[in-house]
Amino acid sequence: MKYTISQVAQRFGVQPHTLRFYEKEGIISPERTESGIRMYSEENISQLEMAMCLKSTGMPLKDIRRYFELVAQGDKTLDERLEIFTDHRTHVLSEIEVLKRHLCKIEGKIKWYTAFLEERKKELSQKAG
């Protein structure tokens, strides 16, 4: 099964020009029909899935391009690709830790504000009663 640019765009929630932009950046280059229309293969789709995974975990486009360059170079780059993933895992784990740590602070604030507002409500109803 092959897909047109707008089908793929819709699937990934982006605009067609974004996919052309990614292509220009050397990330995913689909085959073309004789007349020059982009046709994305199933493999292109799963490449894009990986690209989106890396992107939404904070990998810059130039590093994503690098990864796909290595893929294109075949088996001799397996070690380097593994390294990219292990490094990126470390990065994602530390991002999660940062978020969790700060989440605690935010939840502390929420508790504080909630308690304070609750207290104020009580006082008001006492005065009223």
Add this chain to the structure above:
Amino acid sequence: MKYTISQVAQRFGVQPHTLRFYEKEGIISPERTESGIRMYSEENISQLEMAMCLKSTGMPLKDIRRYFELVAQGDKTLDERLEIFTDHRTHVLSEIEVLKRHLCKIEGKIKWYTAFLEERKKELSQKAG
């Protein structure tokens, strides 16, 4: 205890000009000495801590400014401030979920590559042996 701009900068791992930039953006405005030198109070420090917490969890500077504007307006804005924090908690939680979900994919790749490379190593040692 009061702190100079460079002491504060060092503490938060930023440059002095970044703190001046935040001031220009209406986030944290320390008092000045008679001669015009910025002196950050303990309160300024804890404000900055909160600002950094919000920033590193993805809140844009303009929203951080808005929060401090509300703080400056006193108790009448408590509800709105609580809402900012509860909304932001939701945001952070969903970011953590996204990261965790994609982390699984990345770990899947790591397993796959590791197994593949392991297999290849075995084959090589068999040929050699």
Add this chain to the structure above:
DNA sequence: GGAAAAGTTAAACTTAACTTAAAGTAAAAC
């Protein structure tokens, strides 16, 4: 056959969060 979608190149624009530079004055620290 006409509308909708796809193609092209090239350049300008956008937003966020700074950074750098220029160019000089003033204050503080040792």
Add this chain to the structure above:
DNA sequence: GTTTTACTTTAAGTTAAGTTTAACTTTTCC
């Protein structure tokens, strides 16, 4: 007293990841 450090303003530059516009051609779909 001299070397840091801090101050000012204004403006331009940077990076990332697109978006928008222009201006026009070509294909495909109904």
